[in-house]
Structures are given as C-alpha cells and as structure tokens.
Amino acid sequence: MLKLIGGLLVVSATGLAGWAVARVYARRPVELRLFISALQMLETEITYVATPLPDALDRVAQQVEFPVALFFRRVARELGQQAGCSAREVWNRALEWYFPKSALVRNDLGILRGLGNNIGISDRDDQGKHLRLAAEQLKMALAAAEESASKNVKMWNYIGLLGGLIIVLALY
Template sequence: MKWAGAMLILFASFWIGAEQSKRLNDRPKQIRFIRSALQSLEAEIMYGSTPLHESARKLSERLPPPICELFASFSELLTSTELDAKEAWKESLARMWPKTALAESERSILLEFGETVGKHDRTIEQKQILVTLNHLKRQEEEAHEKQKRYGKMIRSLSLMGGLLIVLLLF
C-alpha cells in the first residue's frame, strides 16, 4: 500500500511539472498566433472592405484553439448584440482568457488594443495594430526566453519535490 501511495505521489508531481512546462511552451505559440491574426486583420482593414465582424469570423476559422475562440466570440458579439467593438473585444477576451497560457502583460496589451479597435479610420487602425504587434513581439521574445530557461527545470524540480515527499513519508 505504501508503494502505491509513493507511486501516486511521484506521478502527481511529475504531472504537475509537465503541465507547468506545457504552459511555458504554449505561451510563445499563442502569442505568435495572436500576432499572425492581427497582421491578417491589418491586411483586411487596409486592403479589403470587409466589415470587422466578418474579418474576425474569417480569422476564427483559420486559428487554433483557444485563440480562435477570441475572434469567434468577438464576431458573434458584434453581430448579435448591441455592444460596440471595444466592449465586444473586452467580453471576448474575458471569455477566452482562462483557457490560455498567456500572462497578464499580454492581457493588458490586448485590452489596450481593444480600446481603439473599430473607432478610427484605416491609417490610425493600422498604426494601432502595428504598435500592438511590436508589444506582442517583445512579449513573445520574453516568453521564448523563459521557456528555454525554465522548461526543463520545472519538470525536474517537480519530480525531485515528489521524491522528497516520498522520502519524508517513509
């Protein structure tokens, strides 16, 4: 019975470390997907005459989860409610946020972007998207650095912590 408990503790500690490491790996990918989506949105605004809700719907079809949910919800809220673009973006971000591996710094960047989306002419919208893209690029570089630095360490420390607990219990 003790061995089963020890194995359960080791498995749980390894699983916790693997999940934390996965979040570190997912963060730069999700930032990259958001950057790609915003670049596509910029192209739609500058070179197409597609309405904002239609552009968001198209983006949601091309992106992987959970990022696709942001644009799908945004499109749905723009068409089915009386919310303006700012409130629809904020609500969509709140719905999608718990499913992501993104940090609070990315949330503030995306909320700042939402303050201006759909309010200005094409050139100002393009400038706002470019500013957001630059901020997200810096965050992606930071996330990638953290991933390289801490990914393996978290898995190892969690397993070692599990071993320590098992040794203390026996």
C-alpha cells in the same frame, strides 16, 4: 510492495503537477505567436480589403488555430448580433472570458485591451498603425515568454519529479 506502489503514486502525482505548470509556460509563446499572426491577418483584411469588422474577425477565426480562434469567433459573433454595444465593450468582454482559458499573462491582456480601445473606429491608415503596434508589443512579450519558457519548462518538470522523489525518500 505497498510502499513501492505508494511511492510511485506520489512521484507521478508531483510529476504531473510540475508538468502542468511547465505546460502553461510552454503554451504562452505558442498562443502569442498565434495572436501575432491573427493580428497580421486582420491588418490585411482591414487595410487592403476594408472588410467590415465582424466579417474580418470571422475570417481570422477560421484561419487561426485553437485556442485563439475561440476569442475571435466570439467577438465576431457578438458584433454580428447588433446588440448596440461598442466594439470596445464586446472585445473586452471576450478577453475577460478568454483569459482564464489561456496561458497569457496580465501584461499580454493589457496589450490586447489597448488594441480593443481602437479597433474599427478610425480610418484604414490609423487601424493599420494600431494593429502593427499591438503586433510589435506582442512580439516583445513573445521574446520574454520564450526566454521564460526555456528556463521554466525544464525547471518545473524537474521540480515535479524530484520533489516527489524527495517526499518518497523522506517518508521511506
């Protein structure tokens, strides 16, 4: 009886661990999609309405879902404080803060950082180009992320459960 309970515990523990890894793979495409739609909103705000950047980012933060909203809200708030920092510094700091919480990989971060180097500092046409470029790059990353998600989500779920079973059988 004790053995059975122990075995169940081992299987559920490894199963949960597998599920946690799988979840990171499953979350990345969701987050990338949110970022893409956020950038599209930002593009509209900037190129059609010419909303000042802090206000535009705030509007995006209100419309986009968790967790991406956290990033935009932070940038909007810091820019609104007028601490004398450039938008690039604020954007990059917020990215570093957001990255550990997110399911994004370094490559995705690089795309967003590239956008941060240019955000707000040129005319409307140019801003539109930079935002569209970043959105396109994120779409490519999204396709790759979806592919790896479809492979890895199932795999890690199985690895978790089956790995647990193997340990249990070996110990039995």
